Amino acid sequence: MVRVEFQVNGERRAEEVEDRTLLVEFLRQKCGLTGTHVGCDTTQCGACTVNLNGTAVKSCTVLAAQVSGGEVTTVEGLASGDALHPVQEAFIQCHGLQCGFCTPGMVMAIEYFLRERPASLDDDTIHTALEGNICRCTGYVNIIEAVRHAAYRMYPDLPKHVPAKEAA
Ligand code: FES
Numbered sequence: 001m002v003r004v005e006f007q008v009n010g011e012r013r014a015e016e017v018e019d020r021t022l023l024v025e026f027l028r029q030k031c032g033l034t035g036t037h038v039g040c041d042t043t044q045c046g047a048c049t050v051n052l053n054g055t056a057v058k059s060c061t062v063l064a065a066q067v068s069g070g071e072v073t074t075v076e077g078l079a080s081g082d083a084l085h086p087v088q089e090a091f092i093q094c095h096g097l098q099c100g101f102c103t104p105g106m107v108m109a110i111e112y113f114l115r116e117r118p119a120s121l122d123d124d125t126i127h128t129a130l131e132g133n134i135c136r137c138t139g140y141v142n143i144i145e146a147v148r149h150a151a152y153r154m155y156p157d158l159p160k161h162v163p164a165k166e167a168a
């Protein structure tokens with residue numbers, strides 16, 4: 001057993017857990033934060049993505065013990081009170097989901113991508129940003145639209161993306 005202690009969505013959590021406890025297990029089972037999903041358990045699908053010390057990580061690949069002293073934000077901690085984060089709003093506006101299973105991980109990965117103000121919002125850049133997140137049902141078109149929608153809301157002066165066929 002090992003004692004872990006860190007902040008989750010601004011609240012201190014301290015527990016004795018088995019050494020092998022994954023961060024995603026800790027979040028779901030000890031904290032009741034079931035918005036962080038497990039789709040594969042093998043670092044492929046991204047459904048378990050959370051923010052750890054400012055960076056998006058796959059929480060099925062991190063031991064809870066490795067997080068001691070750190071800060072974790074899950075999808076439940078992204079909104080400010082009643083105000084959803086622009087990425088969450090964008091998923092609603094653009095209908096960027098169907099079953100919603102991948103959505104929390106997508107939202108967390110996109111939040112990380114946009115926080116640094118991307119230089120470009122072309123398809124290749126967005127595809128690269130999302131290459132660690134798999135959606136099995138939307139076809140991605142509306143998810144990509146949601147990325148741009150959120151980006152323009154967060155950075156109103158960003159040049160608008162012009163699809164290649166319109167620019168030609
Ligand atoms: S559950 Fe972590 S990447 Fe799939």
Ligand code: FES
Pocket residue numbers: 096097098099100101102103134135136137138
């Ligand atoms: S919305 Fe169903 S897996 Fe992405």
